Amino acid sequence: MIPYGRQDIIQDDIDTVIETLQSDFITQGPQVALFEKKIAEYCQAKYAIACNSATSALHLACLALGITEGDQVWTSPITFVATANAVKMCGAQVDFVDIDPETSNLSVSVLKSRLSQAEKQNALPKAIIVVHMAGLSCDMAEISSLTQKYDIKIIEDAAHAIGGSYQDAKIGACQYSDITVFSFHPVKIITTAEGGLATTNNPVLAATMEQLRSHGVTRDEEKLQNTADGPWYYEQHFLGFNYRITDIQAALGISQLKRLDDYVKARNALAKRYNDALSVLPVRLPEIYKDRLSAFHLYIIKLNTPDRSEHLRLFKALRKEGIGVNLHYIPVYRQPFYQEQGFKRDDFPNSEAYYQSAITLPLFPTMTFEEQDKVIETLVNLLK
Ligand SMILES: *Cc1c(COP(=O)(O)O)cnc(C)c1O
Numbered sequence: 001m002i003p004y005g006r007q008d009i010i011q012d013d014i015d016t017v018i019e020t021l022q023s024d025f026i027t028q029g030p031q032v033a034l035f036e037k038k039i040a041e042y043c044q045a046k047y048a049i050a051c052n053s054a055t056s057a058l059h060l061a062c063l064a065l066g067i068t069e070g071d072q073v074w075t076s077p078i079t080f081v082a083t084a085n086a087v088k089m090c091g092a093q094v095d096f097v098d099i100d101p102e103t104s105n106l107s108v109s110v111l112k113s114r115l116s117q118a119e120k121q122n123a124l125p126k127a128i129i130v131v132h133m134a135g136l137s138c139d140m141a142e143i144s145s146l147t148q149k150y151d152i153k154i155i156e157d158a159a160h161a162i163g164g165s166y167q168d169a170k171i172g173a174c175q176y177s178d179i180t181v182f183s184f185h186p187v188k189i190i191t192t193a194e195g196g197l198a199t200t201n202n203p204v205l206a207a208t209m210e211q212l213r214s215h216g217v218t219r220d221e222e223k224l225q226n227t228a229d230g231p232w233y234y235e236q237h238f239l240g241f242n243y244r245i246t247d248i249q250a251a252l253g254i255s256q257l258k259r260l261d262d263y264v265k266a267r268n269a270l271a272k273r274y275n276d277a278l279s280v281l282p283v284r285l286p287e288i289y290k291d292r293l294s295a296f297h298l299y300i301i302k303l304n305t306p307d308r309s310e311h312l313r314l315f316k317a318l319r320k321e322g323i324g325v326n327l328h329y330i331p332v333y334r335q336p337f338y339q340e341q342g343f344k345r346d347d348f349p350n351s352e353a354y355y356q357s358a359i360t361l362p363l364f365p366t367m368t369f370e371e372q373d374k375v376i377e378t379l380v381n382l383l384k
Helices: 011-021 029-043 052-065 081-089 108-120 138-148 201-211 246-257 258-280 310-319 347-353 369-384
Strands: 047-051 072-075 094-097 127-131 153-157 179-183 197-199 299-301 358-362
Touching: 011 246, 029 047, 029 197, 029 246, 047 201, 052 081, 052 153, 052 179, 052 197, 052 201, 072 081, 081 094, 081 127, 108 246, 108 310, 127 138, 138 153, 197 201, 258 299, 258 369, 299 310, 310 358, 310 369
Parallel strands: 072 094, 072 127, 127 153, 153 179
Antiparallel strands: 047 197, 179 197, 299 358
8 A cells, every 4th residue: 555644764763763762861951942943943943842742732823822612713624633722622612614726725714704794793712723725824914913902812723734834934933923823743744753843933932831841840040939849849820731741752853854845845745746646537636825835745736526426436546546635634623522512614615615625645755756657647547
């Protein structure tokens, strides 16, 4: 089976991990801080807080922005459940904004009408989590111009998008957002096995996320509320978590980061090759935009006409031929856990159409032309 995604681990990565294992620190040593520094520099963000997953980083981001019971947070329904779950973990309510059929990102025009409606009903969200689907940035300038007048916070779920850019800035620069979150799960662009990271330019948000990551505890003398009893002293100020990443993982991340730009280049080259070969088929292919570079975490095609049975036929036939196609994602409001909130499928026509037409084809930086040609030939045969 040609998988839809696959990590790339080379000897350098292995050597770095072994070196860290043989060092004095395997957790909370120098590698974590160095990894954070390197990602912050890469993205041109002031602060980076590494975590044991993107899910943890999203949770910390929501908590640092003060999201709590009684608040509403909006996001896209076409995302992994973790995006919405982070909001629920804070006790807040999630609502979904339908997608743009072209980009599969949260629709700016739907957002605009939902915001003016919510303003009238005094039911504005506290924050919006935008998702850069498949690695393509949302239209952040438009989104931030809509949310600014209401003081709505913005989190970028960039789990798919490290190495991509928007306008003149790397994703993660937080030019139009409060916090950006990356994932380093093996199917994503670079990996630390499990792992995630939040970037921000706001020192208060950074310090809060850092303290929440480790039990709500601080040793920072300037922050102590009582007088230190001795050199062992630390204080817990609020309820935090153990969301720390290890030095072993951070070392792997530092090693992987050296190849990030090459990975994104390879993914874009393969995507272009798919686009050229598949343009004759009755499917919608990913668009290439001038003002943003997609990290191409996923290569997703959509049937021109959404059709549940044709979609299923293709899916089964491709899998049978050894092509590891997948579907990203089941609209989150369709999950039984979220259905209890009473979402109506009719409220999300674009997401429903997407769910009946999207297919993720294999794409990873080490994919060979031979493997890609097999995917192309199989698909052409099935659709001709
Ligand atoms: C993978 C993913 C996450 C969660 O990442 P983990 O590191 O596995 O916690 C969140 N959001 C999106 C869009 C993802 O694809």
